[in-house]
Amino acid sequence: MPVQKVKDSSDLDAKVPSHLQRTSITSLTITSEPSHRCVKARVVHIGPVISCAQKDGIEMLRAELKEEDPLQRTAEHTSINVIFFGTLAKDFSQSARQGDVVLLADFTIKKSPSFLRDKLHPCQLEMDGKDDCVYVCPSAKPSHGPSSSEAKYTYVPLNNLKPKTVVNVYGVVTFFKQPFPSKGSDYCSTLKITDQSDVKVGCNIFSKKLEDHPVIFRVGDIIRLHRFKTEMFRDSMSLLNTYGWSTVTFDGTIDSPVVPHTSRKLFHFGESDIRTVQELRQWAANQSWISNDLTVSLSSVKPGMYFDLTCQLLAKAVMDSRCILLKVWDGTKCQHPLLNVAVASDALEGESTVAKDRMNLTANVLVYDNHLEVARDLKPGTFLCFYNLHALLQRAPDQLPDQLEHLSFHLHGGTSYGRGLRSLPAESPALQSFKSVLEKHVDLDEYDEVNDGTLLEIWYTPPEAVVLPNDDETDAEADTGPSYTVRTCEHNMRRLTLARVKRSTSPLLCHVRARVKKYNPQQLYQCLKLFCSNCKTILSVKARVKKTVHRCLCHTALGVQLMQYRLLIQFELEDQTDTLEALLWENAERFFHVSAVDASGSQDLQDKIQTIMDTIQPPDSSLEERPWLDLCVSVYTVKDNDRNRVCYQITNTEIKEE
DNA sequence: GGTTAGGCTTGG
Numbered sequence: 001m002p003v004q005k006v007k008d009s010s011d012l013d014a015k016v017p018s019h020l021q022r023t024s025i026t027s028l029t030i031t032s033e034p035s036h037r038c039v040k041a042r043v044v045h046i047g048p049v050i051s052c053a054q055k056d057g058i059e060m061l062r063a064e065l066k067e068e069d070p071l072q073r074t075a076e077h078t079s080i081n082v083i084f085f086g087t088l089a090k091d092f093s094q095s096a097r098q099g100d101v102v103l104l105a106d107f108t109i110k111k112s113p114s115f116l117r118d119k120l121h122p123c124q125l126e127m128d129g130k131d132d133c134v135y136v137c138p139s140a141k142p143s144h145g146p147s148s149s150e151a152k153y154t155y156v157p158l159n160n161l162k163p164k165t166v167v168n169v170y171g172v173v174t175f176f177k178q179p180f181p182s183k184g185s186d187y188c189s190t191l192k193i194t195d196q197s198d199v200k201v202g203c204n205i206f207s208k209k210l211e212d213h214p215v216i217f218r219v220g221d222i223i224r225l226h227r228f229k230t231e232m233f234r235d236s237m238s239l240l241n242t243y244g245w246s247t248v249t250f251d252g253t254i255d256s257p258v259v260p261h262t263s264r265k266l267f268h269f270g271e272s273d274i275r276t277v278q279e280l281r282q283w284a285a286n287q288s289w290i291s292n293d294l295t296v297s298l299s300s301v302k303p304g305m306y307f308d309l310t311c312q313l314l315a316k317a318v319m320d321s322r323c324i325l326l327k328v329w330d331g332t333k334c335q336h337p338l339l340n341v342a343v344a345s346d347a348l349e350g351e352s353t354v355a356k357d358r359m360n361l362t363a364n365v366l367v368y369d370n371h372l373e374v375a376r377d378l379k380p381g382t383f384l385c386f387y388n389l390h391a392l393l394q395r396a397p398d399q400l401p402d403q404l405e406h407l408s409f410h411l412h413g414g415t416s417y418g419r420g421l422r423s424l425p426a427e428s429p430a431l432q433s434f435k436s437v438l439e440k441h442v443d444l445d446e447y448d449e450v451n452d453g454t455l456l457e458i459w460y461t462p463p464e465a466v467v468l469p470n471d472d473e474t475d476a477e478a479d480t481g482p483s484y485t486v487r488t489c490e491h492n493m494r495r496l497t498l499a500r501v502k503r504s505t506s507p508l509l510c511h512v513r514a515r516v517k518k519y520n521p522q523q524l525y526q527c528l529k530l531f532c533s534n535c536k537t538i539l540s541v542k543a544r545v546k547k548t549v550h551r552c553l554c555h556t557a558l559g560v561q562l563m564q565y566r567l568l569i570q571f572e573l574e575d576q577t578d579t580l581e582a583l584l585w586e587n588a589e590r591f592f593h594v595s596a597v598d599a600s601g602s603q604d605l606q607d608k609i610q611t612i613m614d615t616i617q618p619p620d621s622s623l624e625e626r627p628w629l630d631l632c633v634s635v636y637t638v639k640d641n642d643r644n645r646v647c648y649q650i651t652n653t654e655i656k657e658e
Numbered sequence: 659g660g661t662t663a664g665g666c667t668t669g670g
Binding site for chain 1: 659660661662663664665666667668669670
């Protein structure tokens with residue numbers, strides 16, 4: 001069945017076959033039974049028809065749909081990808097436009113392979129065209145508000161405003177501040193707008209409710225104001241919201257769908273609004289102030305600059321009561337070395353940025369004072385925009401005076417020059433070009449990076465170590481009972497307590513007797529890693545990823561690198577005196593008598609590792625019930641953000657096999 | 659039934 005067009009959104013509802021139940025995008029899961037369901041949603045993006053090499057050259061098209069149900073619009077996962085195959089792809093490409101509302105049924109639900117990257121929806125819909133049902137309602141017929149009885153709203157051009165009147169106006173935003181707390185009881189939005197009359201009018205909006213403030217992403221966005229009061233201020237006309245006020249905003253991009261944004265459940269929106277928005281877009285595109293775009297990518301940022309940055313949040317950490325660190329990237333490489341702000345891994349929320357740090361892709365943004373209110377609620381993965389971000393050269397701690405200074409980013413306190421930040425919805429038109437840049441980094445995303453950034457920094461093979469001479473403070477109290485492990489080294493040393501090991505200086509090789517308090521990762525399949533011996537990148541292996549090559553991160557001339565399977569476990573050891581975190585890395589295969597590459601393909605070998613771990617640390621066991629382990633431990637130092645850091649690694653030790 | 663802000667940088 002080809003794609004069918006209908007005239008009105010209500011006609012779509014009439015097309016719903018009686019046996020089908022309308023489902024919200026939000027509630028779709030991989031286990032949803034699709035045969036009785038249909039979705040109605042707005043098309044926010046249509047990709048090109050492409051030929052899919054993996055599927056015998058069949059044509060396919062990706063479209064992005066957004067929830068239309070107003071009750072669901074604030075929920076999570078309101079947007080979803082739909083893949084059309086075969087003739088349906090071509091049909092859809094010819095029949096549907098961005099902004100149209102579509103009704104889909106008889107789709108299949110698959111896991112979305114791009115979810116980690118686009119954060120849209122864990123599932124995607126697939127339609128192969130055989131019996132599928134696709135209805136399209138063009139956006140020229142608005143789906144909001146009364147469609148038949150168009151109420152008459154009069155919009156006053158900005159050069160015709162008279163003082164002390166209540167008016168409706170349309171304008172293009174030339175300046176804006178994100179809502180900020182006023183000294184009174186409300187949040188305040190401050191903007192300046194203009195129209196074809198070229199008169200600029202200041203506008204203040206006061207409301208206690210943040211969600212009622214207009215959502216403005218950039219200069220050039222278009223805003224409609226209803227019931228605003230005019231008043232003279234410093235010889236110019238200005239506008240202030242008054243009883244019954246409302247605002248609706250639109251993206252300013254020419255030829256993008258005219259999609260109204262407002263928190264109001266009911267609002268008027270008709271053909272004339274679409275025309276007005278299109279005319280304002282056309283006019284503004286030729287104005288000099290619109291090309292004065294402050295949006296800059298990391299690749300072109302210069303020291304000292306104030307600029308707007310569209311980016312994605314990778315990780316965050318509270319620094320103190322007046323400062324939050326946001327680690328972000330925009331997929332472009334900065335020309336200046338970027339400052340890395342060191343944070344304890346347990347204070348960091350979000351993914352490890354170590355691989356991106358190494359490629360000079362991670363910008364560390366320090367967000368201060370009044371901006372904390374917004375920054376606090378941001379979740380890693382969110383797309384966001386900083387306004388009036390300040391790029392500053394800074395010396396890293398411990399950095400020598402003759403070394404290159406690093407670029408840091410500060411969102412200073414206050415709202416001067418529109419300083420602020422806000423999250424962007426994943427389908428925002430402001431993000432479309434940005435997302436295509438991120439696509440180029442898909443090779444980074446195909447793997448989960450190791451969650452704990454501290455592990456990544458400790459890939460070094462421990463250096464040749466000093467063997468500590470005999471020491472009086474051996475662990476006399478330690479159980480002299482059997483050990484579950486055996487040391488394979490030939491050092492003849494007495495044991496040290498963990499407390500003594502911690503006080504020692506590196507490099508050092510020593511023997512300890514300890515129990516395992518806990519270990520990471522708890523899900524043992526996650527201990528299997530892919531390791532690039534060239535650039536020292538460690539990647540987690542997802543079960544379905546079979547690729548063992550990657551684009552090497554430090555030596556681009558070497559190109560694609562083969563990665564090796566490795567095992568990596570972090571132990572927390574304990575004896576009577578202290579606890580100690582020690583890695584099992586270089587010695588892991590010998591420790592378990594299992595090769596990592598074999599384990600990658602064998603459930604039996606993975607089970608063997610699990611059995612060993614269950615013996616070392618029986619589930620739900622008390623510390624006393626756990627066996628003692630005789631271990632040889634290497635104490636060594638790594639550079640961690642220009643600081644020396646002492647690490648411990650289990651070496652020369654194997655599990656005893658009966 | 660109506661204060662707040664009414665753009666205009668810089669510290670950390």
